[in-house]
Amino acid sequence: MKLTQGHTLITGATRGIGRAIAELLAERGEPVLGIARSGDDTFPGPLLLADLLDAAQRREVLAEAASLHGILRLVNNAGFNHMQPLGAITDDARSRILDLNIAVAIDAAQAVLPGMAAAGTGRIVNIASRSLLARAGGSVYSAAKAALVGLTRSWALELASQGITVNCVAPGPVATEMFERNNPPHLARSRALVEAIPVARLGTPQEVAHAVDYFLSPHAAYTTGQTLFVCGGASISQIRL
Template sequence: MRRVLITGASKGIGRAVADRLADAGHQPIGLARTAPPDFPGPFYPVDLADRAATAAALEQIVTDGAVDAVVNNAGFARFGTIGEIDLDDLYSTYDLNVRAAVQVVQAVLQGMRAAGWGRIVIVSSLTTLGTPERTPYAAAKAALETCTRIWAKELASTGITVNAVAPGPTETEMYRERSPVGSEREGRLLQNIPMGRVGAPREIAHAICSLLDEDAGYITGQIVRVDGGGSVSG
């Protein structure tokens, strides 16, 4: 049994990962602002935007037991064109997406190195390929993709792999806030997806969990796009 720390674990992709891991006999450890009543493992409620509270929660997590793998899934998005971006939104988006991921990995890295085994998966986004009105979010996710490649090289000799999964449009709360069912916006998005539909959280979770597998030890530094063919269309 592996203990897997998942940020943003209360809903959407993070929750789908937790359920899939639990079904496979592993122990998901949740980290998010609000603990759902039926989470299938230990849960540590914390706002990842609060650096001190995050540090305290991470200290408790590693005290409670070794963490074998991390899924950095927590995300925060603000939208707008280059002429509309609020700099505070830019900083807060970067902080929650990038700083929090670095803080989480640093907290568990010593234990992984000592064990000679570890898996780190970062949830990125298809917006890194260039989606209008997404500068803060896409820039933060692009930074995480670069971190993925750097950390993979730094940790390759330690038994720790580092990969990213970049979903296309996925049926989550964040997606639906911007693209209601049947809206003109969703129609435009679907035109660029050869499969003609958005993804389900469980489908993204499948890709993430495959990179956590025991036999995924020769896969590192990769950005896996799960997008219904959207990134190769046209």
């Protein structure tokens, strides 16, 4: 379904789920704007470059996006994970995980909020993870994604009167570069993880993109503050991630 006017801003836009969302919208002729750390000539729309872990760069690029492109839809997709058990969590990994998953989402929402409020409409979709329920060896990432759900619910209450909906998509194991980096396919534990998913396979970025597309659409005008797990049943099973 054709979305309303304005651009869709996607952070972490050139790979995995972010790229799949951009391509799905662009195939329909929707204007998309991406933010990524490195360039990609094949991206289906304007692409702004910035290291989102650098607070100054982040605020500058978000201000540029908001001022030039009329952002009425935001997908907070940028994220980072580094598996470390409790006793081995480093300051650097903790900061990177929390900043990229939480601080970036807050700054992006703040940047586009004035334009959405002025238009009387807007969509914010936060990309969390099935890991928000718990992840042995990944407690900081789990906490960061759980925090995104808290932000989603609180923003939904704050912004509903302005015509802005805020929802969350929580993917399970999906065949992306980040997942394979943390779960090398040749390892027995990685194969066991996939076999334990109720549907017995990894998800695809495109399957997650379609869920995001619903929340971005006019069909979702009465849906806000919700978290949709796109996880092959992993959120309701005994799978150990």
